[in-house]
C-alpha cells in the first residue's frame with residue numbers, strides 16, 4: 001500500500017500513513033489536530049542515500 005504524507009497545521013508535525021487511499025485528513029499523532037495531506041517528497045532529489053537529511 002502507498003504511504004501518504006500529512007502535515008499538521010496546528011503544530012507543524014509531519015507524519016505518514018499507510019493507506020489504500022489518501023484521506024482528506026488524518027489526526028496528528030502529536031496534538032490530535034486534523035493533519036492535512038502534504039505533497040510527497042520528490043524521490044529523485046538525490047541519488048545519495050547515505051547522508052541524506054530531512055530538510
Ligand SMILES: [Zn+2]
Pocket residue numbers: 008009010011012013028029030031032033
Ligand atoms: Zn499536530
